[in-house]
Amino acid sequence: MTNPVRNEALHDRDRIERYVWAQRRATGWSRRAVLGRLFGATAGLTASAILGGGPLSALAQTADPPIVKPTPPDKFRVLGTNRETLFEAFKGQGYLTPASLFFIRNHTATPRVEASNWSLTIDGSGVANPRSFTLDDLLALPAVTRTHAIECAGNGRSFFDSQQGTPASGSQWRLGAIGVGQWTGVPLAELLARADVKSTAVDVQPEGLDNPIGADGHVRRALPIEKALDDVLVVYGLNGQYLPSDHGFPARLLVPGWIGIANIKWLGRIEVSETPLFSAWNTTQYRLFGSVYPDEPVLTNQVVKSAFELPFPATLRPGLNLVTGRSWSGTGRIIRVDVSFDDGLTWRRAVLKQGGNLPQAWAEWQVAWPATPGSYFLRARATDHLGNTQPDTVPFNNLGYLFSAVVRHPVSVS
Numbered sequence: 001m002t003n004p005v006r007n008e009a010l011h012d013r014d015r016i017e018r019y020v021w022a023q024r025r026a027t028g029w030s031r032r033a034v035l036g037r038l039f040g041a042t043a044g045l046t047a048s049a050i051l052g053g054g055p056l057s058a059l060a061q062t063a064d065p066p067i068v069k070p071t072p073p074d075k076f077r078v079l080g081t082n083r084e085t086l087f088e089a090f091k092g093q094g095y096l097t098p099a100s101l102f103f104i105r106n107h108t109a110t111p112r113v114e115a116s117n118w119s120l121t122i123d124g125s126g127v128a129n130p131r132s133f134t135l136d137d138l139l140a141l142p143a144v145t146r147t148h149a150i151e152c153a154g155n156g157r158s159f160f161d162s163q164q165g166t167p168a169s170g171s172q173w174r175l176g177a178i179g180v181g182q183w184t185g186v187p188l189a190e191l192l193a194r195a196d197v198k199s200t201a202v203d204v205q206p207e208g209l210d211n212p213i214g215a216d217g218h219v220r221r222a223l224p225i226e227k228a229l230d231d232v233l234v235v236y237g238l239n240g241q242y243l244p245s246d247h248g249f250p251a252r253l254l255v256p257g258w259i260g261i262a263n264i265k266w267l268g269r270i271e272v273s274e275t276p277l278f279s280a281w282n283t284t285q286y287r288l289f290g291s292v293y294p295d296e297p298v299l300t301n302q303v304v305k306s307a308f309e310l311p312f313p314a315t316l317r318p319g320l321n322l323v324t325g326r327s328w329s330g331t332g333r334i335i336r337v338d339v340s341f342d343d344g345l346t347w348r349r350a351v352l353k354q355g356g357n358l359p360q361a362w363a364e365w366q367v368a369w370p371a372t373p374g375s376y377f378l379r380a381r382a383t384d385h386l387g388n389t390q391p392d393t394v395p396f397n398n399l400g401y402l403f404s405a406v407v408r409h410p411v412s413v414s
């Protein structure tokens with residue numbers, strides 16, 4: 001069966017190129033500003049000072065189910081090859097998402113990568129000195145640790161159907177396709193510098209070692225050089241341990257604020273190019289398609305969302321309930337969350353938990369609710385420090401990305 005969107009997109013590269021460049025102009029990247037920052041970057045501890053755990057060979061995986069870690073049904077929902085974290089499982093977990101609770105989005109299956117014969121190659125027309133790095137090479141470089149969310153572009157997609165009556169194809173996530181990790185690794189800019197990145201480079205395309213997907217090939221998605229040189233990391237650590245297999249062992253990209261697919265897992269190669277690079281993941285997928293998006297923009301940053309740490313739907317006891325939740329933004333720090341217990345008629349300001357609340361991660365919050373028996377829709381609406389806030393509805397896009405509208409959370413009190 002042919003996909004009209006795909007054929008159109010692939011047969012008109014000029015058109016795609018125009019969109020990519022329009023996207024760059026719109027977000028105001030400036031090569032000079034970014035290059036200036038490159039060598040002022042990061043000093044610090046080496047990885048061995050930060051990460052615990054035993055010798056790497058002991059971490060190599062040999063089993064072959066498509067997902068390695070346990071995903072018990074009281075913590076996860078199964079969505080095809082993916083696992084969504086149930087949002088109530090975040091309650092009481094603290095700021096960071098334990099690796100065991102992190103959602104999984106696999107286009108195919110978790111590959112078993114042996115650390116001992118793994119290396120990451122950086123090559124392409126955009127580097128003068130193609131290089132490969134073993135894991136030991138990466139571990140020997142100065143390490144940085146950053147706390148950021150990784151969130152799937154389709155997180156919240158099911159609400160296009162259940163809340164707006166216009167279903168979008170793709171995994172029907174509620175709001176649990178997000179986790180916040182403390183990531184340890186090496187700035188991509190450092191690796192690119194060691195490969196003598198050229199001033200004429202425009203695109204940087206990380207590629208995964210998971211099985212190729214038919215004619216689409218290995219999972220990969222180009223980033224503009226300006227973002228690659230800014231805050232992107234090649235990470236091998238999550239919450240003080242080596243990356244688990246399902247989350248990209250031995251190394252993945254961490255692209256702060258951007259949609260999940262930018263954060264390519266199981267890195268094998270990073271192609272640097274003097275011309276724009278294309279794959280299924282920036283042409284037929286991970287763009288906004290539909291009548292309100294004639295320019296079919298390529299997705300970059302995530303948007304603002306909020307979720308209650310309650311089952312969906314939830315049942316609560318009458319009386320004073322301490323209702324908790326989390327809000328996040330791909331462009332900044334959450335400064336305000338308002339909660340409604342009467343489907344949007346009246347609103348109360350939630351109390352943001354002190355400590356934590358980092359930009360491009362999330363904020364924890366709570367509101368006390370004196371609940372009386374009945375059926376309710378709870379709503380939470382967040383605002384970030386740039387003034388981005390959650391609308392009541394969002395315009396439809398065919399692939400159901402970036403659902404940032406306020407979600408109506410059904411709760412019965414009895």
Ligand SMILES: Nc1nc2c(c(=O)[nH]1)N[C@H]1C(S)=C(S)[C@@H](COP(=O)(O)O)O[C@H]1N2
Pocket residue numbers: 102103104105106107108150151152153207208209210219246247248259260261262263264265266
């Ligand atoms: N190689 C590779 N990288 C990948 C993917 C994949 O299937 N293969 N999935 C992407 C998508 S769509 C998302 S949302 C995130 C999910 O990261 P996680 O599974 O560690 O939560 O990884 C991204 N990186």
Ligand SMILES: [Mo]
Pocket residue numbers: 105151152153154260261
């Ligand atoms: Mo995703």
